[in-house]
Amino acid sequence: MFKPTKKKNATKKKNEGGYSLIETMFAMVFLSIGLLAMAQTIPAANSHMTTSRNRSAAIQEVQSQIEELISLPYNSSELTAGSHYSTQGNRTISYTVTDNDPVPNTKKVVMTISWTEATGTKQMNYSTIIAQ
Numbered sequence: 639m640f641k642p643t644k645k646k647n648a649t650k651k652k653n654e655g656g657y658s659l660i661e662t663m664f665a666m667v668f669l670s671i672g673l674l675a676m677a678q679t680i681p682a683a684n685s686h687m688t689t690s691r692n693r694s695a696a697i698q699e700v701q702s703q704i705e706e707l708i709s710l711p712y713n714s715s716e717l718t719a720g721s722h723y724s725t726q727g728n729r730t731i732s733y734t735v736t737d738n739d740p741v742p743n744t745k746k747v748v749m750t751i752s753w754t755e756a757t758g759t760k761q762m763n764y765s766t767i768i769a770q
Contacts, residue, residue, distance in 0.1 A: 685756070685757070688755065688756075689755060689757070689760075692753060692755060692760065693760070693762070695729075696729065696751045696753060696760075696762055697762070699726070699729060699731065699751060700731070700749055700751050700762070700764050703731060703733070703749060704747070704749060704764065704766050707733075707747060707766075707768065708766070708768055712745075712768070712770045717735055717745055717747075717768065718735060719735050719736060719737045719745075720734070720735060721733070721734050722734075722735070728753050728754055729751055729752070729753045730751070730752050730753070731749065731750070731751050732749070732750050733747055733748060733749040733750070734747070734748050735747050736748075740767070743769065743770040744767050744768065744769050744770070745767070745768045746765065746766075746767055747765060747766050747767075747768060748763065748764075748765045749763070749764045749765070749766075750762070750763050750764075751764075
């Protein structure tokens with residue numbers, strides 16, 4: 639009456655598909671090497687970000703100082719010919735005023751800002767002309 643039937647999946651095939659343990663281990667090694675290489679870029683990125691932040695702050699400080707000098711009366715003591723210095727935090731701002739340069743009745747202001755970072759001392763120079 640009933641005849642037993644064999645199940646098709648009951649026996650294992652010799653050439654089954656899939657990944658072997660060796661293939662999986664090689665994939666993990668290559669992935670680890672890639673991740674370690676990417677991780678080494680993080681400190682460099684942080685250093686560049688800090689440098690950019692300091693430069694932006696220095697530019698803002700110099701622009702503020704120059705705008706303040708421009709708003710002063712032409713004969714102000716802060717606009718007398720010679721060198722002037724100020725220190726604010728870890729930044730040093732110095733500027734030199736030259737009378738009648740490049741034309742009469744003008745003052746040339748050359749401003750230098752310097753600050754210290756982990757990589758050393760950085761410096762930026764700016765100049766402007768103030769007319770009478």
